[in-house]
Amino acid sequence: MRTKRRFTPHPDKLAVGLCPDCGKATYRTRREAKRAARGMFPGVHHRPIPCGQRWHIELVRGESR
Ligand SMILES: [Zn+2]
DSSP states (O other): OOOOOOOOOOHHHHOOEEOTTTOOEEBSSHHHHHHHHHHHSTTOOEEEEEETTEEEEEEOOOSOO
């Protein structure tokens, strides 16, 4: 049985670079984008948005109406 350590890399490290198209921070997976958003902006609602094969995060204002 392996012990699972709770290792959380710094959110900044999750970004793999900037998008050549829109200049946003780029993430490889939807999950990494989400995690990075949560790490960098706790309490602020972001959503992952796809951009080609990449993922970005987008600020969500006003969940409903
Ligand atoms: Zn993009």
